[in-house]
Amino acid sequence: MAIPGPDVVRALRGIVGDTHVLTEPDVAASYLTDWTGTWTGEAAVVRPADTAEVADVMRACAAHSVAVTPQGGNTGLVGGSTPTPGDDRPWVLLSLRRLDTVGDVDSQGRCVGAGAGATLASVHAAAAGAGLAFGVDLAARDSATIGGMVATNAGGIRMIRHGDTRAQVLGIEAVLPSGDVFTRWRPLRKDNVGYHLPALLAGSEGTLAVITRVLLRLVPAAARTAVALVGTVDVAAAQRVTRSIEASGRLIEAAEIMTRAGVDLVAAAGVRAPFDSGTTLLVETAGDTGDLSEALAAAGSDVVDAVVEAGPAREAWRLRESHTETIARSSTTPVVKLDVSVPLDRVQDLVDRVDRLAAAAGVRAVQFGHLGDGNIHVNLLDVPLDDQCTAADRVLRMVADLGGSISAEHGIGRAKAASVGLGRDDVDVAAMRAIKSALDPCGIMNPGAIFADP
Template identity: 55%
Template sequence: MTSPTLSIVSELAEIVGPANVLTDLDVTAGYVTDWTGHWRGHTEAVVRPGSTAEVSAVLATCHRLGIRIVPQGGNTGLVGGSIPMEGEIVLSTQRLTRIERVDVVDRTLAAGAGVTVAQAQDAARQHGLDLGIDLASRDSATLGGIVSTNAGGIRMIKNGNTRKQLLGIEAVLSDGRVVTRWKELVKDNVGYDLPGLLAGAEGTLAVITRVLLRLIVPAPRTQVALVAVSTVGDALRLVDRLERAGLTLEAAELMTRTGVDLVRRHHDLRAPLAVDSPLLLLVEVSGQRDTQALLLDILEKAGEAVLDAAVEEGPAPKLWRYRESHTESISAESSTPPVKLDISTPLREIEQFLTTLTPGLTEKFPNVRAVCFGHIADGNLHVNLLDVQENERERVTDFVLRHVTRHDGSISAEHGVGRAKAPWLELGRSPQDIDLMKSIRAAIDPAGLLNPHILPSR
């Protein structure tokens, strides 16, 4: 394996221009450390191509020299997948930022992989449409990133995950060949679903340069309720009642009192409700009829299952703030980079999973604090572990992921595998399944140059 040298730096500079090959350590520092601060790598260079043709030339050059690449979008991923831990070259999509077209008839958006989720949302909203995906990292997370991680987010319950939004893709293979599937068709069954395969591939199969996403028609009005509940079961039954009454669930997020107290401390916020409940459910709903009256009626009829509630017309940023500030407040609070686990279980298991998790953790790791929150209607919880010492990260992770497996769950609901979960892949996939994934990798990137150390490495 050739190590990156001055010659690769000058070859890359010839392709993208010297200003777009970053080598200064102060400048590259932000590209080699992840959002949580746990994953810290190193690189000879960050290369920032400005077009698919430049990405292709960069990859062909690296292929010729046997140089490994880590693709990077907004670097908000939470599993260490975008960090060059072994000194790989970082290929940043930061300059692929062209919004090419919003098609209001076919309801699609065509854009460069480096466009952020917030920029794509703004473009769609100017036409009365919206992106089907939304997440708290929207200002930095890119379209290439959400496709590569198959992100879920807060609107997944209504619109599905990113793969479901993906109609077309342009991507560059590790040898520089460009693959394009680009048709504004919702029905197109000609062979394998290549865009679907690249979605969730975490940069191991190709570098995505352009995406064609379907857009949704947003609900004209929504209502948001923050509801104090005692149990996960009460929260799920309330969600069920809302849907059965004909309301459309736009979002359903569960928080614990511990998490909300932490957010309040870090943002100097008042208690959202008069009652101090162990759990808070945030729901956003829309509907044809008088949504607010119907929502209030359901909350009232829920009896003791609803301890208290606040209802506001959407988008209700003041209510959402308690939920959206969780991730950064947790990072600010923890004395060490938090261990961030993102799991899902079948809905029937999630209450038992959550109520047994904390006592089990406390018994084995008394110094560790757990803050759980997440997209409850998808059975998805973000398990955040604070104050974990470096030498116990692996054991704590192992404890939680085995607990997930006992409840028929997934060790990665939406963040992907990256480096963080790679050692536990066999908890989520059978040996045959892992072998097949390796074969697919070997067929598409035979030299093993793209993000070689994540997912099942070869």
């Protein structure tokens, strides 16, 4: 009974129009399986056109106790954007993709309003058209939406420079589970009137409200960028190189790490790797402070090999950005994907421990990520299906043991819901549950995400 009964479907069709309620499994399929292919649920797919329709849909769902999973680009990597598999309560998959308007850039106030369904690429284009930039970027930019990015508090490749998505949110419009519309929409850099509800919705993963519009902070576009691919013997050496470049007065726009296993995989898939090295650092800098090669020379023997190009250096970035998709195609079983962070002085330790764990288990490990943030994407390939939960649990415990976080930037979703206790203590979890109950007393918002039990 995951598709709501005929009366509810009729009411939903009355709100959004017949063609925007999908109940045929074939037509709805692409919405109901997540990007990793691991999570598939059942639901009626509903595609509202604007905030008023979202509010009416939420009122109808609340009145009939229908569960709702909001969805943007469906590029999330933790099973948060599709209904819980095997859960037979009536369910609506609420696609926000039609809310894709990007407003005019306010060049003076350095901000832009965007609908929840606007893609990241469309916001980048609007900002660039006004000579500005949006401070968050990630490889899924052509599909990931602003609503999904706020809901997951996405990090990405520029986080070292501009912070996470939460830090870019100046205002928000969202529909509460009751259907009431919450709006805080002022282009103010400072506004301390009570609780910061937009910040609370950032990272809420569809469990508190449906985000419909976001007022985004813009930043000056980076000038005179340069990109270096640097071969180093290990991760610790790559960290020293990054610090040395920083000490030379350059602004670090991105500092990404790729281990040998990932570079080899991507190179075998046809992307050019400039040299053979244990570890590859991709570093992008901005500012007119001379040749980046000179700063690399100052890093001494930590640099084994290096190539430097003027930005945007798309070919160099392709080596890094091809990782997620290439890894997904290269495993004989679904990839065990874990997005974790550890204190900066423990990153080498984590990478070594994961490699040892994989070798002992006879599986392949590919590790890469956002070095400047201590954020490593751990991918275990060819793990037999029966061993996947144990493998994931061992890595997450290892991360907790190193003083790290079991979710750096992808969120908890359903994939890590059972492990929340490894990242937060009992009082903390109880406070989060109290917030959830206050905003969503009937528990209809994305049940199973963040909290395994409702």
